[in-house]
Amino acid sequence: MxxxxxxxxxxxxxxxxxxxxxxxxxxxxxxxxxxxxxxxxxxxxxxxxxxxxxxxxxxxxxxxxxxxxxxxxxxxxxxxxxxxxxxxxxxxxxxxxxxxxxxxxxxxxxxxxxxxxxxxxxxxxxxxxxxxxxxxxxxxxxxxxxxxxxxxxVYLTGYHAAFMARVRPGQTVTVVGDGAVGLSAVLAAKQLGAETIILMGRHRARTDLGVEWGATHVVPERGDEGVQRVLAITDGLGSHAVLEAVGHMPAYEQSYRVARTGGVISRVGVPQYEEAGVGFRSLFGRNLTLTGGPAxxxxxxxxxxxxxxxxxxxxxxxxxxxxxxxxxxxxxxxxxxxxxxxxxxxx
Amino acid sequence: MxxxxxxxxxxxxxxxxxxxxxxxxxxxxxxxxxxxxxxxxxxxxxxxxxxxxxxxxxxxxxxxxxxxxxxxxxxxxxxxxxxxxxxxxxxxxxxxxxxxxxxxxxxxxxxxxxxxxxxxxxxxxxxxxxxxxxxxxxxxxxxxxxxxxxxxxVYLTGYHAAFMARVRPGQTVTVVGDGAVGLSAVLAAKQLGAETIILMGRHRARTDLGVEWGATHVVPERGDEGVQRVLAITDGLGSHAVLEAVGHMPAYEQSYRVARTGGVISRVGVPQYEEAGVGFRSLFGRNLTLTGGPAxxxxxxxxxxxxxxxxxxxxxxxxxxxxxxxxxxxxxxxxxxxxxxxxxxxx
Structure with a gap:
């Protein structure tokens, strides 16, 4: 064979x-x-x-x-x-x-x-x-x-991100990454009732599919500029759930910066790092929850x-x-x- | 004054x-x-x-x-x-x-x-x-x-640990630390219906109060030995929730090692570190959730x-x-x- x-x-x-x-x-x-x-x-x-x-x-x-x-x-x-x-x-x-x-x-x-x-x-x-x-x-x-x-x-990996984040009707969800898993996470968040879905990605053909699947906003900017865009969309509060479908450190850091106080970062991109910020300045000070894993x-x-x-x-x-x-x-x-x-x- | x-x-x-x-x-x-x-x-x-x-x-x-x-x-x-x-x-x-x-x-x-x-x-x-x-x-x-x-x-800080871990009736909860917050976390976990409560601490007068408040097991050992004791108590599976009331790195590492796959580590001890393990070997591989913060x-x-x-x-x-x-x-x-x-x- x-x-x-x-x-x-x-x-x-x-x-x-x-x-x-x-x-x-x-x-x-x-x-x-x-x-x-x-x-x-x-x-x-x-x-x-x-x-x-x-x-x-x-x-x-x-x-x-x-x-x-x-x-x-x-x-x-x-x-x-x-x-x-x-x-x-x-x-x-x-x-x-x-x-x-x-x-x-x-x-x-x-x-x-x-x-x-x-x-x-x-x-x-x-x-x-x-x-x-x-x-x-x-x-x-x-x-x-x-x-x-x-x-x-792929789809159920995106779903796992949304499920572990306990996405609920009415919430704001940010998806980091416009690959196939990220787009699947958009679709899953929509199925779970998310009201505002912000897709952080810059590949137009991909983000177009994300919009068809329920993304209400597309943010192509990264780093500080991307964070500011998400905060502007969310009245300065950030996102109830952040679904991280990339796995690299910049995506992790972007995720906690766009999360709302008390919000959840749910990772399904396999982390290409072992250590990361979890202390007062990153997760602890604002009661952020970090979750996710192999779906x-x-x-x-x-x-x-x-x-x-x-x-x-x-x-x-x-x-x-x-x-x-x-x-x-x-x-x-x-x-x-x-x-x-x-x-x-x-x- | x-x-x-x-x-x-x-x-x-x-x-x-x-x-x-x-x-x-x-x-x-x-x-x-x-x-x-x-x-x-x-x-x-x-x-x-x-x-x-x-x-x-x-x-x-x-x-x-x-x-x-x-x-x-x-x-x-x-x-x-x-x-x-x-x-x-x-x-x-x-x-x-x-x-x-x-x-x-x-x-x-x-x-x-x-x-x-x-x-x-x-x-x-x-x-x-x-x-x-x-x-x-x-x-x-x-x-x-x-x-x-x-x-x-103090009490409601312990309660916050249990609340953020979503402790439910019938669960196994491990509390790391026998200070006043750790003991409060035992009391709160009991209020939320935890069935098995393992208190990791070595100060007898303190752990005695923990037992009065609902701890079913006291584990004075730390490090590998402490982890093995908790795993033995939990049929090798670990604890649904780990309430971490210390804030030092060894307590963090102990926490993810005694957590059950899919379990929650809830921190209320102010972390005396900023970076820690969150990758495949620590949190991600077993779908562990990390939560908590200032109560x-x-x-x-x-x-x-x-x-x-x-x-x-x-x-x-x-x-x-x-x-x-x-x-x-x-x-x-x-x-x-x-x-x-x-x-x-x-x-």
Whole structure:
């Protein structure tokens, strides 16, 4: 089968590799219908040191079950399924709390344990917990497939930001970052009833989609100027919730500066820093709350599927380019150059 | 009148100073019935550089209104009143949000703007917002006075920690620190329904009061050993909420290590650091929430007064030593030596 392997910064290849096989009785093998490239895949694309054996890539998958291990009970051959970007048992106390990304028995794709999902076939561990069937939909229902795929990561990561910030009707929400996750956070904040949604971003094609999804204001300025713009929009008070979908330190600092006293900063951009300001001058003095983390999309996916199928939301619009799997290297380059917002991959 | 002035580390004096006078039409003059010494007063007691003019001290006050400016409408001469440790208008958007400690028109005592409250008389700015009358109680109702005084800071600071952590019935709560605020946080967590309350502290007389107030476990160990003890008590999962009432970095690090995935760390100990770990390894990876700040006790005080008067809570038990104002320097020394948990001052 074909799979995506990264050999170093800027060096992504699609190669023939052995088909995956059932290794544990709880595994399933899934044939890819749609996969995609994530903004987080660009981190190694920028920085990975050359490697002779390479690193398999991808963690987003909509597919059809091909085979199940003897202990799998909740999905069967032929089911259309979504694979959340982390696998988990979905039964332990941590999963029952709704934080499946930290399941002590689970893990992540494209790691030593499990291959990446930008491939024709994938082995899914703990399939009962890690796959969610989409009843009544087949792989021929083309228009709905992109939005279903976003439930494996990008849309529900944006939703997690808004959920952890406890966005409520009437609130003012600022979204930092106009990437696919930031735009998803706009859509989620709107679903949760935010009245004013300020999108901080400067890429017009992207912010236009943000406006369609509910952003009431777009602030292209950054730093001091951006902060002043947000404060001006909010009567000098700042934003009840700030959804941070970037992960770099300037975005963190911008976030606490535009937050209202007593407000919440909710991060879903993986922080590219370990230490940051949390003392009197940054968070403590104004009773700011800092929250967020890797999105446990598994916790939200069953509620989101009907929203997609009924057309309430169409998060698949973040995909502005579609390519066959052979062209995945060009997809990385297009996202890196910001020629593509997010690349959908067919097989 | 007598007032408390600090001239440098370890150098506190009670001196005769001019009586305060009404400076603004919204001011009130309050005669002290009870005041006290705060753990935070020990920070300058340790570190203040020698000063020839000195620094007035104190921010906790139960007193009787002596005089009001012409624009004061909600309190009158003769009222027994509690002064929250920050003054505020209590009408602006920030105050209405419940964060009066950040009121843009307010401020703190013992600053350039306003003298400290360890004195016989005090000028209270914005008296309508900054004083809360206690109807039906007089300064002769001695037994209830200490608990009423705790509503100006210590008890409601502990309450703020539990409130911001959204402690709910059935949860496990860990309190870091067995000072007066930490013990108050135990009492507040119990009021909010916490089922398991783990108090991390090593001063037996203090932790005994914590147990009376609801602590189900006391963990005297610190560092790795303390973390392992808490994890053992919580089936390896950690605590839903961690109430941090210390303010030093080791307490911060201990807090995120004993928090359950998806849990909350709520700080009310003023952080003696500005930067700290917030990235994947500390907060982000396990979706931990960090919250807290200077307690807006003004927001909670009206609900707490009946709890005190009905005897539901007796937070005044944190006072284990009572001294007249002339002995305040000895009170600082006793708290610094941990001979006293918290010193109540009479005038």
């Amino acid at each position: 074909k799979a995506t392997i990264m050999y170093g910064a800027g060096d992504v290849r699609v190669e023939e590799v052995a088909d995956p096989v059932i290794q544990h009785p709880t595994d399933a093998i899934v044939r890819t219908v749609r996969t995609c490239i994530c903004g987080s895949d660009l981190h190694p694309y920028h920085s990975m040191r050359p490697s002779s054996h390479g690193q398999s890539m991808g963690h987003e998958l909509l597919g059809v079950v091909e085979e199940t291990g003897p202990e799998v009970t909740t999905v069967k051959k032929g089911d259309l399924v979504i694979a959340p970007f982390a696998w988990s048992d979905n039964t332990c106390p941590t999963c029952r709390d709704g934080f499946q990304t930290a399941c002590p028995h689970g893990g992540f794709y494209a790691t030593r344990q499990t291959a990446g999902l930008q491939a024709e076939l994938s082995r899914i561990p703990l399939a009962d917990g890690s796959l969610v069937p989409v009843p009544g939909v087949t792989e021929d229902d083309t228009p709905v497939l992109p939005s279903l795929l976003t439930l494996s990561d 446990p999309v598994r916790a939200y996916i069953e509620d989101a599927i009907p929203q997609v199928l009924e057309g309430t939301i169409e998060p698949g619009r973040v995909f502005d380019v579609t390519m066959p799997i052979d062209d995945v290297p060009a997809g990385y380059a297009a996202m890196d150059a910001r020629d593509a917002l997010k690349v959908l991959v067919t097989v | 007598k007032a408390t002035i600090m001239y440098g580390a370890g150098d506190v004096r009670v001196e005769e100073v001019a009586d305060p006078v009404i400076q603004h039409p919204t001011d009130a003059i309050v005669r002290t019935v009870r005041t006290c010494i705060c753990g935070s007063d020990l920070h300058p007691y340790h570190s203040m550089r020698p000063s020839s003019h000195g620094q007035s001290m104190g921010h906790e006050l139960l007193g009787v209104v002596e005089e009001t400016g012409p624009e004061v409408t909600t309190v009158k001469k003769g009222d027994l009143v509690i002064a929250p440790f920050a003054w505020s208008d209590n009408t602006c958007p920030t105050c209405r949000d419940g964060f009066q400690t950040a009121c843009p028109h307010g401020g703190f005592y013992a600053t350039r703007q306003t003298a400290g409250l360890q004195a016989e008389l005090s000028r209270i700015p914005l008296a309508d917002g900054s004083l809360v009358p206690v109807p039906g109680v007089t300064e002769d109702d001695t037994p209830v006075l200490p608990s009423l005084l705790t509503l100006s800071d 807006p006790v003004r927001a909670y005080i009206e609900d707490a007064i009946p709890q005190v008067l009905e005897g539901t809570i007796e937070p005044g038990r944190v006072f284990d030593v009572t001294m007249p104002i002339d002995d305040v320097p000895a009170g600082y020394a006793a708290m610094d030596a941990r001979d006293a948990l918290k010193v109540l001052v009479t005038v």
